[in-house]
Amino acid sequence: MEKKNLDWSNIGFGYVQTDKRYVSNFKDGAWDEGGLTDDANVVLNECAGVLQYAQTVFEGMKAYTTEQGKTVIFRPDLNAERMVQSAKRLEMPVFPEDRFVDAVVQTVKANEAYVPPYGTGATLYIRPYMFGTNPVIGVKPADEYQFRVFGTPVGPYFKGGVKPLTIKVSDFDRAAPHGSGHIKAGLNYAMSMHAIVTAHQEGFDENLYLDAATRTNVEETGGANFLFVTKDGKLVTPKSNSILPSITRRSLVYVAKEYLGMEVEERTVPFAEVKEFAECGLCGTAAVISPVGKIVDHGNEICFPSGMTDMGPVTKKLYDTLTGIQMGRIEAPKGWIKVV
Numbered sequence: 438m439e440k441k442n443l444d445w446s447n448i449g450f451g452y453v454q455t456d457k458r459y460v461s462n463f464k465d466g467a468w469d470e471g472g473l474t475d476d477a478n479v480v481l482n483e484c485a486g487v488l489q490y491a492q493t494v495f496e497g498m499k500a501y502t503t504e505q506g507k508t509v510i511f512r513p514d515l516n517a518e519r520m521v522q523s524a525k526r527l528e529m530p531v532f533p534e535d536r537f538v539d540a541v542v543q544t545v546k547a548n549e550a551y552v553p554p555y556g557t558g559a560t561l562y563i564r565p566y567m568f569g570t571n572p573v574i575g576v577k578p579a580d581e582y583q584f585r586v587f588g589t590p591v592g593p594y595f596k597g598g599v600k601p602l603t604i605k606v607s608d609f610d611r612a613a614p615h616g617s618g619h620i621k622a623g624l625n626y627a628m629s630m631h632a633i634v635t636a637h638q639e640g641f642d643e644n645l646y647l648d649a650a651t652r653t654n655v656e657e658t659g660g661a662n663f664l665f666v667t668k669d670g671k672l673v674t675p676k677s678n679s680i681l682p683s684i685t686r687r688s689l690v691y692v693a694k695e696y697l698g699m700e701v702e703e704r705t706v707p708f709a710e711v712k713e714f715a716e717c718g719l720c721g722t723a724a725v726i727s728p729v730g731k732i733v734d735h736g737n738e739i740c741f742p743s744g745m746t747d748m749g750p751v752t753k754k755l756y757d758t759l760t761g762i763q764m765g766r767i768e769a770p771k772g773w774i775k776v777v
């Protein structure tokens with residue numbers, strides 16, 4: 438497969454239009470057979486449900502070129518399953534999980550020239566999404582929907598690659614108890630725009646959101662879950678009903694236990710405990726594992742012993758093992774790698 442002539446090692450996290458995308462429409466209670474198209478534009482009625490009441494959900498995963506030169510996708514079945522949960526919560530029709538995986542595979546295959554070569558540090562980010570298309574003016578779910586998948590080659594999510602991040606404890610809340618924080622809906626990200634612009638203006642890379650009910654426990658950031666490492670080498674990661682169940686985090690919990698023999702605690706993490714941890718990182722499809730060097734809470738700085746220049750040693754081991762599995766250098770658990 439001849440690859441596109443892109444500067445793979447220097448691309449950022451942005452949109453690059455690729456050749457083909459997948460589209461399927463839902464009408465009269467059923468999905469059509471769907472297929473690939475060249476048309477990157479979506480034309481909608483002015484009153485489409487998604488435009489008025491933000492009825493949209495999405496997913497994110499990546500395709501990689503392995504050391505062996507194969508194109509693979511990391512755990513797309515889990516994205517398919519999570520999109521079902523997201524759609525149900527917003528009263529949208531479910532896109533069947535097997536069709537979701539097939540649509541993702543078709544999209545990657547049709548854009549294989551954009552899957553970055555092995556060793557460049559870049560990957561193909563895959564974005565499935567679904568939205569209400571017919572006119573809706575009273576507050577109610579749409580009757581018609583479109584499901585699409587496109588891919589875009591991406592580099593590191595945070596500028597500076599793997600340099601430790603500085604995080605602000607946000608004054609805003611991301612998600613309410615019993616709200617929509619646990620699903621991947623555009624509305625959660627719309628909610629976070631003011632908070633992230635504010636954080637960036639103040640010189641921070643990201644926000645740490647506390648639980649909205651008590652503002653005492655660590656939830657997540659706008660686009661990734663938290664990982665902490667204790668001074669005695671345990672992995673601790675927040676458990677909450679209002680954070681997104683990160684597939685990267687679930688994978689890392691397994692990797693920590695089964696590959697690295699670590700003890701893992703998935704539990705409520707009081708913010709007051711954060712100053713005791715040795716290392717901190719963010720994990721997600723886009724973030725992979727991004728180290729955190731400092732968390733600032735209204736002027737009070739928590740500086741992790743791992744410092745501001747390098748990833749902490751345990752974070753690094755987790756990073757190397759996960760990316761090794763994704764890029765075919767380390768044997769993957771059964772079912773984790775979908776070969777295109």
Ligand code: PLP
Nearest residue numbers: 660661662681683684685721722
């Ligand atoms: N939390 C939020 C709010 C996210 O947007 C993401 C990104 O998908 C994650 C966590 C990480 O989830 P995953 O590892 O499934 O990509």
Ligand code: COI
Nearest residue numbers: 497498660721722723724
């Ligand atoms: C992802 O990691 O897939 C996300 O959706 C996060 C987003 C901030 C790009």
